[in-house]
Amino acid sequence: MYKVDLPVDQSIEKAVERRRAAETARKAQIFNTRLRVMGLDLDALNQQVQEKKHQQNMERQRDKAFDKMRRIHDEALLQQDIDEREKRAALHADLTQYWATYQRVEDSRDADLNCGMWGAFSITAPGSELGPASMQVFQGEGIGEEQKRREQITKTERDLRTQKEDNERKHIRDKHKEMLVSKELVHQDLRWVQQHALEEECKKAARIALDNYNQALAAERAGKLEEQRxxxxxxxxxxxxxxxxxxxMTECAEAAERQVEGGRPPQVLTDRWKGMSPEQLSAIHREREAQRLERERQREAEKSQEAAWDLQLLKASREAEEEERRAAKLRREKRIQMDQDNMQLAREQQAYQEYLDKKLYTNKPTKAYFYQFNTSSR
Structure with missing residues:
Protein backbone atom coordinates (compact mmCIF):
# COMPACT_ATOMS: atom_id res chain seq x y z
CA MET A 1 0.00 0.00 0.00
CA TYR A 2 1.02 3.53 -0.55
CA LYS A 3 1.78 5.82 2.31
CA VAL A 4 -0.46 8.91 2.28
CA ASP A 5 0.19 11.98 4.44
CA LEU A 6 -3.22 12.98 5.79
CA PRO A 7 -3.74 16.40 7.45
CA VAL A 8 -3.78 16.35 11.25
CA ASP A 9 -7.13 17.27 12.85
CA GLN A 10 -6.39 20.40 14.92
CA SER A 11 -9.87 20.60 16.43
CA ILE A 12 -9.17 17.78 18.90
CA GLU A 13 -6.00 19.41 20.15
CA LYS A 14 -7.75 22.78 20.45
CA ALA A 15 -10.58 21.16 22.44
CA VAL A 16 -8.05 19.54 24.77
CA GLU A 17 -6.28 22.87 25.26
CA ARG A 18 -9.60 24.58 26.03
CA ARG A 19 -10.45 21.93 28.61
CA ARG A 20 -7.01 22.27 30.19
CA ALA A 21 -7.37 26.06 30.40
CA ALA A 22 -10.90 25.76 31.91
CA GLU A 23 -9.60 23.22 34.43
CA THR A 24 -6.77 25.55 35.43
CA ALA A 25 -9.18 28.48 35.89
CA ARG A 26 -11.59 26.26 37.80
CA LYS A 27 -8.79 25.09 40.13
CA ALA A 28 -7.70 28.69 40.72
CA GLN A 29 -11.25 29.58 41.72
CA ILE A 30 -12.05 26.46 43.76
CA PHE A 31 -8.75 26.20 45.67
CA ASN A 32 -8.68 29.95 46.52
CA THR A 33 -9.85 29.96 50.16
CA ARG A 34 -10.99 33.60 50.12
CA LEU A 35 -13.17 33.24 47.05
CA ARG A 36 -14.50 29.83 48.06
CA VAL A 37 -15.54 30.88 51.60
CA MET A 38 -16.77 34.43 50.98
CA GLY A 39 -18.04 34.00 47.45
CA LEU A 40 -16.81 37.41 46.25
CA ASP A 41 -17.83 38.82 42.87
CA LEU A 42 -14.86 40.98 41.86
CA ASP A 43 -16.58 42.47 38.85
CA ALA A 44 -19.60 43.56 40.88
CA LEU A 45 -17.35 44.93 43.65
CA ASN A 46 -15.24 46.90 41.15
CA GLN A 47 -18.40 48.27 39.56
CA GLN A 48 -19.72 49.33 42.99
CA VAL A 49 -16.39 51.05 43.76
CA GLN A 50 -16.50 52.92 40.44
CA GLU A 51 -20.12 53.99 41.06
CA LYS A 52 -19.23 55.16 44.59
CA LYS A 53 -16.29 57.21 43.29
CA HIS A 54 -18.45 58.71 40.53
CA GLN A 55 -21.15 59.63 43.07
CA GLN A 56 -18.58 61.25 45.39
CA ASN A 57 -17.11 63.20 42.46
CA MET A 58 -20.58 64.44 41.48
CA GLU A 59 -21.29 65.50 45.07
CA ARG A 60 -17.99 67.42 45.26
CA GLN A 61 -18.77 69.20 42.00
CA ARG A 62 -22.27 70.04 43.24
CA ASP A 63 -20.90 71.41 46.54
CA LYS A 64 -18.36 73.54 44.61
CA ALA A 65 -21.14 74.93 42.39
CA PHE A 66 -23.28 75.73 45.43
CA ASP A 67 -20.34 77.46 47.17
CA LYS A 68 -19.64 79.53 44.05
CA MET A 69 -23.33 80.50 43.79
CA ARG A 70 -23.40 81.50 47.49
CA ARG A 71 -20.30 83.70 47.04
CA ILE A 72 -21.87 85.39 44.02
CA HIS A 73 -25.10 86.04 45.95
CA ASP A 74 -23.17 87.41 48.96
CA GLU A 75 -21.15 89.76 46.76
CA ALA A 76 -24.33 90.97 45.01
CA LEU A 77 -26.05 91.62 48.38
CA LEU A 78 -22.99 93.51 49.70
CA GLN A 79 -22.81 95.63 46.55
CA GLN A 80 -26.55 96.35 46.77
CA ASP A 81 -26.17 97.40 50.42
CA ILE A 82 -23.25 99.71 49.52
CA ASP A 83 -25.19 101.29 46.65
CA GLU A 84 -28.23 101.84 48.88
CA ARG A 85 -26.10 103.53 51.54
CA GLU A 86 -24.46 105.79 48.93
CA LYS A 87 -27.87 106.75 47.51
CA ARG A 88 -29.19 107.50 50.99
CA ALA A 89 -26.12 109.66 51.80
CA ALA A 90 -26.44 111.58 48.52
CA LEU A 91 -30.17 112.14 49.09
CA HIS A 92 -29.51 113.40 52.64
CA ALA A 93 -26.82 115.79 51.36
CA ASP A 94 -29.17 117.18 48.68
CA LEU A 95 -31.94 117.62 51.25
CA THR A 96 -29.60 119.43 53.65
CA GLN A 97 -28.47 121.71 50.83
CA TYR A 98 -32.10 122.45 49.92
CA TRP A 99 -32.94 123.30 53.53
CA ALA A 100 -29.93 125.60 53.80
CA THR A 101 -30.78 127.39 50.52
CA TYR A 102 -34.57 127.67 50.37
CA GLN A 103 -35.90 126.99 53.92
CA ARG A 104 -33.82 129.26 56.16
CA VAL A 105 -35.12 130.26 59.56
CA GLU A 106 -34.77 133.98 58.86
CA ASP A 107 -36.97 133.63 55.75
CA SER A 108 -40.00 132.23 57.68
CA ARG A 109 -43.08 134.33 58.47
CA ASP A 110 -42.41 134.39 62.22
CA ALA A 111 -38.75 135.29 61.83
CA ASP A 112 -39.47 138.69 63.46
CA LEU A 113 -40.66 136.87 66.59
CA ASN A 114 -38.09 134.06 66.69
CA CYS A 115 -35.05 136.00 65.55
CA GLY A 116 -35.89 139.49 67.01
CA MET A 117 -36.16 141.28 63.62
CA TRP A 118 -38.32 144.44 63.39
CA GLY A 119 -39.36 146.34 60.33
CA ALA A 120 -39.02 145.40 56.67
CA PHE A 121 -35.99 143.74 55.23
CA SER A 122 -33.71 146.09 53.40
CA ILE A 123 -33.20 145.46 49.71
CA THR A 124 -29.73 146.62 48.80
CA ALA A 125 -28.52 144.29 46.10
CA PRO A 126 -30.22 144.61 42.71
CA GLY A 127 -30.04 140.90 42.20
CA SER A 128 -31.16 139.95 45.71
CA GLU A 129 -33.31 136.86 46.17
CA LEU A 130 -35.83 138.74 48.36
CA GLY A 131 -38.19 141.26 46.74
CA PRO A 132 -40.80 143.72 48.04
CA ALA A 133 -43.38 140.95 48.18
CA SER A 134 -41.27 139.16 50.81
CA MET A 135 -41.63 141.97 53.39
CA GLN A 136 -43.92 141.06 56.33
CA VAL A 137 -43.52 143.95 58.82
CA PHE A 138 -43.56 147.59 57.69
CA GLN A 139 -42.80 150.83 59.44
CA GLY A 140 -45.76 152.63 60.90
CA GLU A 141 -47.50 149.44 61.95
CA GLY A 142 -48.43 148.87 65.62
CA ILE A 143 -49.81 152.45 66.23
CA GLY A 144 -52.47 152.53 69.00
CA GLU A 145 -51.42 149.23 70.50
CA GLU A 146 -51.55 150.64 74.05
CA GLN A 147 -55.10 152.01 73.55
CA LYS A 148 -56.21 148.67 72.14
CA ARG A 149 -54.71 146.83 75.10
CA ARG A 150 -56.49 149.16 77.62
CA GLU A 151 -59.81 148.69 75.83
CA GLN A 152 -59.26 144.95 75.82
CA ILE A 153 -58.56 145.00 79.58
CA THR A 154 -61.71 147.11 80.18
CA LYS A 155 -63.79 144.72 78.13
CA THR A 156 -62.35 141.78 80.03
CA GLU A 157 -63.20 143.41 83.39
CA ARG A 158 -66.73 144.11 82.19
CA ASP A 159 -67.17 140.53 81.05
CA LEU A 160 -65.86 139.25 84.37
CA ARG A 161 -68.22 141.53 86.31
CA THR A 162 -71.20 140.36 84.22
CA GLN A 163 -70.19 136.74 84.76
CA LYS A 164 -69.90 137.32 88.53
CA GLU A 165 -73.39 138.88 88.69
CA ASP A 166 -74.82 135.94 86.71
CA ASN A 167 -73.18 133.51 89.13
CA GLU A 168 -74.62 135.37 92.14
CA ARG A 169 -78.14 135.36 90.65
CA LYS A 170 -77.76 131.62 89.87
CA HIS A 171 -76.61 130.99 93.44
CA ILE A 172 -79.68 132.85 94.83
CA ARG A 173 -82.00 130.81 92.63
CA ASP A 174 -80.34 127.57 93.75
CA LYS A 175 -80.73 128.55 97.44
CA HIS A 176 -84.42 129.37 96.86
CA LYS A 177 -84.94 125.97 95.22
CA GLU A 178 -83.15 124.22 98.09
CA MET A 179 -85.42 126.05 100.62
CA LEU A 180 -88.58 124.99 98.73
CA VAL A 181 -87.32 121.40 98.58
CA SER A 182 -86.57 121.47 102.33
CA LYS A 183 -90.09 122.70 103.11
CA GLU A 184 -91.57 119.96 100.92
CA LEU A 185 -89.47 117.35 102.71
CA VAL A 186 -90.64 118.69 106.13
CA HIS A 187 -94.31 118.43 105.02
CA GLN A 188 -93.68 114.89 103.80
CA ASP A 189 -92.05 113.94 107.10
CA LEU A 190 -95.05 115.28 109.05
CA ARG A 191 -97.49 113.33 106.87
CA TRP A 192 -95.39 110.19 107.30
CA VAL A 193 -95.33 110.61 111.14
CA GLN A 194 -99.13 111.03 111.22
CA GLN A 195 -99.65 108.01 108.98
CA HIS A 196 -97.24 105.95 111.08
CA ALA A 197 -99.13 106.88 114.28
CA LEU A 198 -102.44 105.78 112.69
CA GLU A 199 -100.88 102.50 111.57
CA GLU A 200 -99.53 101.87 115.10
CA GLU A 201 -102.99 102.45 116.61
CA CYS A 202 -104.57 100.03 114.09
CA LYS A 203 -101.89 97.41 114.82
CA LYS A 204 -102.45 97.83 118.61
CA ALA A 205 -106.21 97.33 118.23
CA ALA A 206 -105.61 94.24 116.07
CA ARG A 207 -103.18 92.81 118.65
CA ILE A 208 -105.71 93.32 121.45
CA ALA A 209 -108.44 91.57 119.45
CA LEU A 210 -106.04 88.72 118.61
CA ASP A 211 -105.07 88.33 122.29
CA ASN A 212 -108.72 88.09 123.31
CA TYR A 213 -109.37 85.48 120.63
CA ASN A 214 -106.30 83.48 121.69
CA GLN A 215 -107.39 83.58 125.36
CA ALA A 216 -110.82 82.26 124.40
CA LEU A 217 -109.23 79.47 122.35
CA ALA A 218 -106.86 78.64 125.21
CA ALA A 219 -109.74 78.42 127.69
CA GLU A 220 -111.69 76.16 125.31
CA ARG A 221 -108.62 73.93 124.74
CA ALA A 222 -107.98 73.71 128.51
CA GLY A 223 -111.58 72.55 129.05
CA LYS A 224 -111.22 69.91 126.34
CA LEU A 225 -107.92 68.69 127.79
CA GLU A 226 -109.44 68.44 131.29
CA GLU A 227 -112.39 66.44 129.94
CA GLN A 228 -110.05 64.15 128.03
CA ARG A 229 -107.87 63.65 131.14
CA MET A 249 -103.30 37.62 136.72
CA THR A 250 -105.10 34.73 138.42
CA GLU A 251 -102.85 32.29 136.44
CA CYS A 252 -105.62 30.00 135.37
CA ALA A 253 -104.21 27.16 133.27
CA GLU A 254 -107.47 26.57 131.39
CA ALA A 255 -107.37 30.15 130.07
CA ALA A 256 -104.20 29.38 128.05
CA GLU A 257 -105.79 26.45 126.18
CA ARG A 258 -108.15 26.73 123.27
CA GLN A 259 -110.24 23.82 122.10
CA VAL A 260 -109.90 22.88 118.44
CA GLU A 261 -112.54 21.08 116.43
CA GLY A 262 -111.89 17.68 114.81
CA GLY A 263 -110.63 15.87 117.87
CA ARG A 264 -107.20 17.45 117.75
CA PRO A 265 -105.32 18.40 120.95
CA PRO A 266 -106.05 21.83 122.43
CA GLN A 267 -103.97 24.78 121.13
CA VAL A 268 -101.87 26.82 123.57
CA LEU A 269 -102.38 30.60 123.55
CA THR A 270 -98.92 32.10 124.00
CA ASP A 271 -100.20 35.47 125.27
CA ARG A 272 -101.96 33.76 128.19
CA TRP A 273 -99.63 30.83 128.94
CA LYS A 274 -97.98 31.06 132.39
CA GLY A 275 -95.82 27.96 132.43
CA MET A 276 -95.96 24.14 132.60
CA SER A 277 -97.47 21.99 135.29
CA PRO A 278 -95.37 19.61 137.47
CA GLU A 279 -96.62 16.60 135.48
CA GLN A 280 -95.42 18.21 132.23
CA LEU A 281 -92.05 19.05 133.78
CA SER A 282 -91.56 15.44 135.04
CA ALA A 283 -92.43 14.10 131.56
CA ILE A 284 -89.83 16.40 130.01
CA HIS A 285 -87.18 15.26 132.54
CA ARG A 286 -87.91 11.59 131.79
CA GLU A 287 -87.58 12.25 128.04
CA ARG A 288 -84.32 14.08 128.56
CA GLU A 289 -82.88 11.20 130.64
CA ALA A 290 -83.88 8.69 127.95
CA GLN A 291 -82.13 10.83 125.30
CA ARG A 292 -78.98 11.02 127.46
CA LEU A 293 -78.83 7.24 127.84
CA GLU A 294 -79.33 6.81 124.08
CA ARG A 295 -76.49 9.23 123.43
CA GLU A 296 -74.21 7.30 125.80
CA ARG A 297 -74.92 4.04 123.94
CA GLN A 298 -74.13 5.76 120.61
CA ARG A 299 -70.79 7.05 121.99
CA GLU A 300 -69.83 3.54 123.20
CA ALA A 301 -70.64 2.09 119.75
CA GLU A 302 -68.57 4.77 118.02
CA LYS A 303 -65.61 4.13 120.35
CA SER A 304 -65.67 0.37 119.62
CA GLN A 305 -65.89 1.06 115.86
CA GLU A 306 -62.96 3.49 116.01
CA ALA A 307 -60.87 0.91 117.95
CA ALA A 308 -61.59 -1.69 115.22
CA TRP A 309 -60.56 0.83 112.50
CA ASP A 310 -57.33 1.66 114.36
CA LEU A 311 -56.46 -2.05 114.64
CA GLN A 312 -57.12 -2.52 110.91
CA LEU A 313 -54.95 0.50 110.01
CA LEU A 314 -52.10 -0.75 112.24
CA LYS A 315 -52.20 -4.14 110.53
CA ALA A 316 -52.22 -2.54 107.06
CA SER A 317 -49.27 -0.28 107.96
CA ARG A 318 -47.23 -3.28 109.19
CA GLU A 319 -47.91 -5.14 105.95
CA ALA A 320 -46.88 -2.05 103.92
CA GLU A 321 -43.59 -1.77 105.86
CA GLU A 322 -42.83 -5.42 105.24
CA GLU A 323 -43.54 -5.03 101.52
CA GLU A 324 -41.28 -1.94 101.39
CA ARG A 325 -38.41 -3.88 103.02
CA ARG A 326 -38.77 -6.70 100.49
CA ALA A 327 -38.79 -4.20 97.59
CA ALA A 328 -35.68 -2.43 98.95
CA LYS A 329 -33.86 -5.77 99.26
CA LEU A 330 -34.79 -6.66 95.67
CA ARG A 331 -33.59 -3.27 94.38
CA ARG A 332 -30.27 -3.71 96.24
CA GLU A 333 -29.74 -7.13 94.68
CA LYS A 334 -30.53 -5.77 91.20
CA ARG A 335 -28.10 -2.89 91.67
CA ILE A 336 -25.30 -5.30 92.73
CA GLN A 337 -25.96 -7.49 89.67
CA MET A 338 -25.97 -4.41 87.39
CA ASP A 339 -22.62 -3.24 88.83
CA GLN A 340 -21.11 -6.66 88.10
CA ASP A 341 -22.45 -6.58 84.52
CA ASN A 342 -21.05 -3.08 83.99
CA MET A 343 -17.63 -4.15 85.23
CA GLN A 344 -17.67 -7.09 82.84
CA LEU A 345 -18.64 -4.82 79.93
CA ALA A 346 -15.89 -2.36 80.88
CA ARG A 347 -13.25 -5.14 80.82
CA GLU A 348 -14.48 -6.32 77.42
CA GLN A 349 -14.47 -2.78 76.05
CA GLN A 350 -10.95 -2.17 77.32
CA ALA A 351 -9.71 -5.41 75.78
CA TYR A 352 -11.32 -4.50 72.43
CA GLN A 353 -9.75 -1.02 72.52
CA GLU A 354 -6.32 -2.56 73.18
CA TYR A 355 -6.85 -4.88 70.23
CA LEU A 356 -7.67 -1.95 67.97
CA ASP A 357 -4.71 0.16 69.14
CA LYS A 358 -2.02 -2.56 69.25
CA LYS A 359 -2.99 -5.07 66.56
CA LEU A 360 -5.46 -3.63 64.04
CA TYR A 361 -4.48 0.05 63.57
CA THR A 362 -0.69 -0.29 63.42
CA ASN A 363 -0.10 1.20 59.91
CA LYS A 364 -0.29 5.05 60.29
CA PRO A 365 -0.88 7.17 57.08
CA THR A 366 1.87 9.48 55.81
CA LYS A 367 1.66 12.95 54.21
CA ALA A 368 1.82 11.44 50.75
CA TYR A 369 -1.41 9.58 51.49
CA PHE A 370 -3.26 12.87 52.14
CA TYR A 371 -1.63 14.73 49.21
CA GLN A 372 -3.22 12.37 46.70
CA PHE A 373 -6.68 13.83 47.44
CA ASN A 374 -8.19 17.10 46.19
CA THR A 375 -5.76 17.55 43.31
CA SER A 376 -8.42 17.99 40.63
CA SER A 377 -11.51 20.23 40.35
CA ARG A 378 -13.61 17.16 39.63
Missing part, protein backbone atom coordinates in the same frame (compact mmCIF):
# COMPACT_ATOMS: atom_id res chain seq x y z
CA UNK A 230 -110.89 62.66 133.26
CA UNK A 231 -112.05 60.22 130.53
CA UNK A 232 -108.56 58.65 130.25
CA UNK A 233 -108.34 58.25 134.03
CA UNK A 234 -111.70 56.49 134.05
CA UNK A 235 -110.67 54.18 131.22
CA UNK A 236 -107.37 53.45 132.96
CA UNK A 237 -109.17 52.48 136.21
CA UNK A 238 -111.50 50.17 134.26
CA UNK A 239 -108.54 48.56 132.45
CA UNK A 240 -106.64 48.10 135.74
CA UNK A 241 -109.67 46.45 137.36
CA UNK A 242 -110.16 44.17 134.32
CA UNK A 243 -106.46 43.20 134.38
CA UNK A 244 -106.55 42.42 138.09
CA UNK A 245 -109.60 40.18 137.75
CA UNK A 246 -108.55 38.52 134.43
CA UNK A 247 -107.30 34.94 133.97
CA UNK A 248 -103.79 36.26 133.22
Missing amino acids: RREEKESLVEIWHTLTSDM
